[in-house]
C-alpha cells in the first residue's frame with residue numbers, strides 16, 4: 001500500500017467496485033470508532049487516577065465510561081445510517097416510479113449519461129439499452145445516484161460495528177490503568193495510549209490515502225491533550241478536596 005508521491009497507479013482511495021469501497025468504509029469507520037474508544041476512555045481513567053489510587057474506583061469509572069461511550073456511538077451511528085438509508089430509499093422509489101411512468105425518457109437520460117462520459121451516441125445508446133434490459137433500476141441507480149440498490153448499509157450492523165470498535169479501543173486504557181502497579185500506571189498508560197493512537201492514526205491514513213505522518217501527529221497530539229487536560233482537572237479537583 002506504500003505510495004511515493006508522483007508515482008502513477010491506483011490510489012488506495014480509488015474505489016474498485018462498490019463492495020470494495022464499502023468494505024473500505026467499514027474498515028475506516030472501525031478504526032475511527034476504536035480511536036474514539038481509546039481517547040475518551042484514556043482521558044476518563046487518567047483523570048480519575050489523578051484523584052484516587054483505588055483500583056476498584058478506577059475500574060468502575062472506566063466501565064461506566066466504556067458502556068456510555070459504546071451506547072452513544074451505536075445510537076449516533078444508527079440514527080445517521082438510518083437517515084441516509086431513508087433518503088436513499090426515497091431516491092430509489094422516485095427512480096422506480098420514473099422508470100414505470102416514462103421509460104422512453106429514462107432511456108434517453110441514461111444514454112446521455114454515457115455520452116457525457118465519452119461514449120459515442122451509438123455506443124451510449126447500446127449500453128443504455130442493454131443495461132436497461134438487464135436491470136433498469138440498478139442501471140439508473142448506479143449511473144444517476146451512485147447507489148447500488150442491493151447494498152444499502154444496514155443501520156443495525158453499522159451501530160453494532162461502531163459499538164464493538166469503541167469497546168475494543170476503550171479496553172486498552174482501561175486494562176492498562178487497572179492492571180499496572182499504582183506507581184507507574186499513569187505514565188505507562190499514557191505511553192501505551194499514544195503508541196496505540198499512532199498505530200490507528202497510521203492505519204486510517206493509509207486506508208484514506210492521506211499523509212501518514214500528519215495523521216499520526218494529529219491523533220497523538222489530540223490524545224495527549226485529552227489525557228493532560230483530564231489529568232490536570234483531576235489534580236485540581238483532588239487539591240480542592242472535591
Ligand SMILES: [Zn+2]
Nearest residue numbers: 106109140144
Ligand atoms: Zn433515471
